Amino acid sequence: METIIVIVFIIGYLAITLEHNLKIDKLIPALVMMAISWALIALGLEHFSQWFDSGKHELLESFGLLEHSEKMHLMEETLLHHLGKTAEILVFLLGAMTIVEIIDYFDGFSTIKGYVKTNSKKKILWIFGFLAFFLSAIIDNLTATIVLISILQKIIGDRSVRIWYAGLIIIAANAGGAWSPIGDVTTTMLWIGKKVTTGHLFVYLFLPSLLCMLVPFFIASFLPAFKGKIDKEEEDDDKPKSKFSATMLYLGLGGIISVPIFKTVTHLPPYVGMMLALGVVAVFAEIYSSSKFTLSDIHSEDADIVGHHSPVHYSLSKIEMPSILFFLGILMAVAALESLGILFGFATTLQETMPMLGTELHHEGVSDLVVLLLGVGSAVIDNVPLVAASLGMFSEPIDNELWHFIAYSAGTGGSMLIIGSAAGVVAMGMERIDFFWYLKKIAWLALVGFLVGAVAFMFTRTLF
Known part of the structure; x- marks a missing residue:
């Protein structure tokens, strides 16, 4: 039976990775795989x-000796445990997404556009690089x-120039998301799963993540694509904006940043703090929407509906629910493999067969090569199930270097x-970037940054 479940998982996984070829949204195989498993x-x-x-995070070898009713009770408890842990992540993401949509409802992100005053391609590259690096740590890389x-898209009209920037933004956004507990879904999973803490995550990963961004950007700044100046798009002065856009931007970002602080003070799960931030x-948003101001889409066909709509209701309707359901499916499917002890056995085999490279990690001595391969694997397949699997594979204590290296690599x-990442997939869709163009032009830059950051991590972990 275990073999059949593994086959179901592999088929579902292939369907997820080949979603563009199959023309089937990845949430469908994820949900089907979870339910069948x-x-x-x-x-x-x-x-x-x-x-x-x-x-209890332990393997029950005597499970086969239990009565059927006891097995059913244990399975139901395990299922409820995983559903609870998954729900913590999903509710957290729902809150964060809603806050971002509320900011966008008030056209808050137009404030950032106002900071870009230069026409130099190289300067714009660095401005957007640092914006992506730090913004992704606050509102997540996606x-x-x-x-x-x-x-x-509002600044650069030429798509052939813009896709170069989009490719580098993917690298910077993923690097920025790695050192923040709310910057990437996988890091959030490790944080909520009590594998890493905010302070240690920053101390261990900020420098490696920064180098992972700086090195590719430094190399790219010498490439022909980023030489010269751009013809900036004309400003649309007739486009009405909300007078509360800047206020809502700072309020929303401040609310999201306050979540780790709330968790540190109260020791409550992060989703509680996120719900408080969303409420504030x-x-x-409701107070400001009752004032008479013009929304950016006031001239659209459904202007009357939007104009009188609650900004919270409107923002909730804009949330990427397919992504939420995908996370539900994939996390619960991985939980099925974990419950059968398959991941635990895989971890043991992996650690026994892989050579030990570099400094050994504490206790179990998990190979650096294993974690680096996990990072390479996250480029081929989704990093969410890989990190979910690692939660069941390894049993190191909270803030062990292993978890921080996994957070960086994935x-x-x-x-x-x-x-290989949600940021990449969304950029691919927004700019119609060709897979092989990215592989030829951007992938080598990402690889160099990844390896430099990994070496930096191996050095920084010896300091703490």
Whole structure:
């Protein structure tokens, strides 16, 4: 039965990675894979000899000796445990996404556009690089990529020039998301899963992540694509803007930044702080929307609906629900493999067969090569299930260097292919970037940055 479940997972995984070829949204195979995996577990419960208790984080070798009713009870408890952990991540993401949409409702991100005053291609490259690096740490790399490419489209009219910037923004956004607990879904998973803390994440990963961004940008600044000046798009002076745009931008970003502080003070799960931040931002959004001001899309066909709509309701309707459902499916599918002890056994095999490179990590001595391969793997397939699998594979304590190296590798390794990260996929869709163009022009820059950052991490971890 375990073999059948693994086959289901592999088929589902292939369908996810080949979504562009199959023309099937990746959330569909993720949900089907999750449902079938747990159904097979329920139907074949009598045939399993071991079970991984995620709550206690230990393998139950005596599972096969339990009564059927006891097995059912343990399976239900395990399923509820994983659903609870997954729900923490999803509710957190829902809150963050809603705040970002509220900011966009008030055209808050136009404030950032006003800071770009130069026509120099090289200067614009560095401005957007640092914006992507730090903005992704605050509002997550996916959202930062969407925001910055949207601004680029208003500044640079030539798409052949713009896709170069988009490619480098992917690298910077993924690097920036790695050192922040709210910068990347995988880092958020490790943070919520109590594998890393905010302070240690910053101390261990800020310098490696910064180098992962700086080195590719330094090399790129000498490339022909970033020499000379650009013809900036004419400003649309007739386009009405909200007078509260800057206020909502700073309020929204401040609310998101306050979440790690709230967790540190109260020791409550991060989603509680995010809900508080959303509530505060929503209060101001409702107050400001009752004032008479013009929205950016006031001239659209449904202007009357938008004009009288609650900004919170409108923002909730704009959330990427397919992404939320995809995370639900993939995380619960990986949980099925973890519950059967498959990931635990895979981790043991991996550690025994891989050579030990560099400084050994504490306790189990997980090879650096294993983590580097995880980073390369995140470029080929989605990094969310890889990190979810690592949570079940390794048992190191909180803030062990292993978790920080995994956060770095999974977060930045995805930049090597355009389909390797959420930021890359969204940039691909927004700018119609060709897979092989990215592979030829940008991938080598991402690889250089990834390796330089990894070496930097191996050095910084010896200091703390």
